[in-house]
Amino acid sequence: MTLDYENTREEIQSYITGLIKNFCSDWVVSGIIRDENQIRFSSNKIDINKNWKDLRFQLFLSNKRRTLEMAITDLRKTAIKETLVYCKKLLDNAKRNSFYKKLPKGPFEYIDENIKIFDKSVLELEEKSIDIIQKAIEASLQQGAKRVAGSFFFGYTDTKLQTSEDLEGSYKKTNLNFRVRAFAEDMYATGEGLSVSTHLTKYFDPVGAAEEAGEICRMAVGGKKGTPGTYNIIIYPKVSTELQAPTPAIGMNTYIKKMGLSWLAGKKEGDKIGSDIVSAWDDGTIDYGLASAPFDDEGVPMKKTLLIENGIVKNYFTNTSLSRRNAESTGNAGITIPKPTNTVFNAGDCTLEELMEISEKPTLLITSTWYTRYQSYAPPGILSSLPKDGMFLVRKNGEILEPVRELRINSNHFHMLENTLAMGKKLKQVYTWLSTSNNPVFAPFMLISDIQMTTGTK
Amino acid sequence: MKQYKDLAEFALEKSLQKPCEYAEVRIEENKSDTLSFLNGKMHIGNLPIDLTTDAFSRKIGINVRILANGGIGMATTNQLSKESVMKAIDFAYKMANKSGDQRKNPIKLSNEKTYEVSWQSKYKINPIQVPLEEKVEFIQQFLDLFNEDYPIEYLHIFVLLTEERNTYFINSDGSAISSHVPRVAFMPVIIGIQSGGKNEQLMNTYATTSGWDELMSWSILNEVRESIHTLANIITKAKRPPEGEIDLILGPRVSGIISHENCGHPHEADRIRGREGAQAGESYLRQHEVGFQIGNECVNVYDDPTEPGSYGFYLYDDEGVKARRRELIKNGKFNEMLHNRETAGFYGTKSNGAARAVSYDREPLIRMANTYFAPGDFSFEEMIEDIKLGVYMKSFTEWNIDDKRLQSKYVGQEAYLIENGEIKDLILKPALEISSIGLFSSVDAQGDQKSMQWEGAFCGKSEPGQGCPVWTGGPNIRLRNIKLARGQ
Structure with a gap:
């Protein structure tokens, strides 16, 4: 199948570039082949088994500093020609994009063979995928779950990029994304576990994720409605995708900041935004990272960029056009709007048990949250977020006292970064469904102080 | 979609050669043009928020769903050749079977009446066919509102999403249904900010399947103008809510x-x-x-x-x-x-x-x-x-x-x-x-x-x-x- 699509990609990519040269001074065409599977399951049974095979072209087109982005999956040549005629008309009538300067010239050296993002064994997984799910379901049930639901994505993409500046590159990448949720009879007693990687044998542990989900679910049985008030919270790595990662992954996007739509508006490099123990990077080069790749959407090699160091703003991530004069792109194109790759937090030196022990105030252990919503994107970015699965009140000596439920986090990202007291010693890659940061995050457990928790009044 | 009806029928016929309980085929074409202005700057491309997968896109593809052995398999492709479609069918059937083996109780679909019908929403002007200049002119009225003097500053985003969805659906029960629905949505996002940082945000969505002319007949401009004043009043005048x-x-x-x-x-x-x-x-x-x-x-x-x-x-x-x-x-x-x-x-x-x-x-x-x-x-x-x-x-x-x-x-x-x-x-x-x-x-x-x-x-x-x-x-x-x- 791959060969069919590669031949088609060659033919169509050549057809597209041939046409757009006639009306664009600057262009980028990426042909992306995808072969991906998803198995969804619930109530311990498989609900559906899916496969997507497609070829799409992502186009950036510019003429006289007018710009547009277009995605094409309609592969008929007549349709492509019609679409490109329409694109020309759009460009002729568009206003100039004052943020757009140029495409990068290169030459660049791409080091795809050095980044671990492709594992051939993922391509041969089809027959084994149901066994993986069955084992995970059983593991969760053994931990005490009554029902288990989840989703297992696996597959690969093959990207070929060409630009008007004669940059050309290609890479293949695999992905594994397993998420499992365990349920007890008690409606509020649930637990979630996840495991993501690019390689089957590296950091991919679906059974471990299912055991974690089952254990949280079992421990949450019999919980009581929590008392509203101010608590310290200890968050699981995946909770960072809602509470901590949005600052480096969204707030530190140059475009969003320029537009004033970041809660970091007004904060410059050198400003303090978090506690001394918080550092974060955007890292498109990290091994097994779901967003790692040799190059970004305009052909610049992906990099590791320090965004926050010991609570101080060091950089905002950017593309070529939005980078400062004499500064380089951080390898985060989106050509018109930059995008994050993998957000990586620093690790600390505490185990989860130690985090629970050192917290001096009433403390909640929060295993997941969802539905984070903002009153406004302007500073300070006031939000609330809902703990979804098992949540536990922790005794001062570090023991779990009891499961609690029906409490809502009310805070803002500054407060949470400034009040981060301690970090766990181990990073975990997390990528969760519908998360606010919407990118892969490598995060440890974190202890954050003085978070307001509220509950319903009726 | 006419040219793909044969392919859909081919796909259904081949699916039914497998020992399955049910099969359906959907060929779907989606066009999307999303024009946005961020603080007055025109943007033709994807946004940092997930409204749609692709702001500007032209998509077409086939979806085959098969119920066999009590399990469901689904495969999709945008390679609209018989060869690719056959591979999709083989996958959907094989995985339906394997899923069925894992289930103890088979999936059963309800029995439903079948239809051979073509339907669409009623409209005069298809929004996706409206020229860019006219769309820009429409949004410009809203941008002009910010030329007036206000006691606070504003950030603003205006998103105009125009789409068209065409489908052809057939299933093993005997239904054959075509549809055509154009859509338009206009989304103003306005953040009022007072010096010192006090701020308030509004986000509305005006949307219809009755065409561009329907959207144009609504008094959106007046509503947004009023909202801009209201945001200023909330920030500068609003008091604490009552207790008890x-x-x-x-x-x-x-x-x-x-x-x-x-x-x-x-x-x-x-x-x-x-x-x-x-x-x-x-x-x-x-x-x-x-x-x-x-x-x-x-x-x-x-x-x-x-x-x-x-x-x-x-x-x-x-x-x-x-x-x-x-x-x-x-x-x-x-x-x-x-x-x-x-x-x-x-x-x-x-x-x-x-x-x-x-x-x-x-x-x-x-x-x-x-x-x-x-x-x-x-x-x-x-x-x-x-x-x-x-x-x-x-x-x-x-x-x-x-x-x-x-x-x-x-x-x-x-x-x-x-x-x-x-x-x-x-x-x-x-x-x-x-x-x-x-x-x-x-x-x-x-x-x-x-x-x-x-x-x-x-x-x-x-x-x-x-x-x-x-x-x-x-x-x-x-x-x-x-x-x-x-x-x-």
């Missing part, structure tokens, strides 16, 4: 979102059964039977895909079932779930046509269409006349709800104090934090038909995500004896 128990009037925008979040979602049968357990969540109604008293007898919440011109309009769903109004809460009782053929088969009933997909590469899932609080017969004056101390929450900003759809929060944006039956000062961010049952049990009056309003929205569900176009709606509604929190 009060009565609360919720405006149509708020009653609309409540009908969607607190009623529509928990009535989805896939959530009740647990199929969305790892994604959008389950439902508190899992613990209750149809007939359970959710709220006061005056509460009626419906969902109706056939509402003409609505953003969630359709006449046949993506499993070929004829659409109809669903009466979710009737006289305060849990009356009906939203069903597709799989859940209807499980519960031994008929589908009520709630299966929707947003593109060829997505499975049809149980979705709302246009969900609303049914109006009552109270005028606004009648609703507030006996309120000694209350709040009128006309619109909302931050909101969320747990994944069982029980514990919800709505923070007011434009909100007023009510004293002795009269609307008084603006108040700042009153927060309603309440359970669904607590909320519906507190409703004692619904505004009349005159106060009924609709709002466009994109309903998020499933994995991979499907942002489904919907309307939410309602009249003013009154809640008694509510204790408010103050938003931060």
